[in-house]
Amino acid sequence: MKYNLETKVIEKGRVMLRPLVKTDASFILKLRSDSHNMRFVNMKIYENLERAERFIDAVVNDITLGSICFWGLGLVETKEMIGTVCLWNVSDDMSSAEIGYELLSEHQGYGYMREAVEMVIEYAFTELEFARIDAVTHKDHLSSLSLLSHLGFLYQGYVKNVFPESEDEPDMIVYRLFRSKKWR
Secondary structure, eight states: OOOOOOOOOEEETTEEEEOOOGGGHHHHHHHHTOHHHHTTSOSOOOOSHHHHHHHHHHHHHHHHHTSOEEEEEEETTTOOEEEEEEEESOOTTSSEEEEEEEEOGGGTTSSHHHHHHHHHHHIIIIISOOSEEEEEEETTOHHHHHHHHHTTOEEEEEHHHHOTTOOSOTTEEEEEEEOOGGGO
């Protein structure tokens, strides 16, 4: 479905968000072939550059259709790509979306993802005017749980209880953040 979402370049502090491009394939392969990084998601680890290129093609197509916002997360100082952040699974009435994020293992623990997710939250609430953002994470993914709690997301329950029609794994849980006066 087309929502007229725009994946624009956003830069603040130490991090920048920008749309993925074909030349990001080796970065995507590194990100999605890291078994440590992928242990909490139900996804087959990427095995070759072609798989990463197909993923980028699909993302670029979805961005062109206006159905998602998907950013590569880079460091301002070096321009090195270190992760991704997206808004997807947008509600039919454009009032809510799900946020997703992933970060290379060697860059975890430095606050980069917190900065990036804060920028996406601000964009979602102020420019897209979403009323709510959901996040789905594994119950044992402690750094993700900590990030969501730090940013004010509230625990909603297991995905199967919140979204009975979901096909997510049974260990996945939902956190939710509502737009407040801070974001208006």
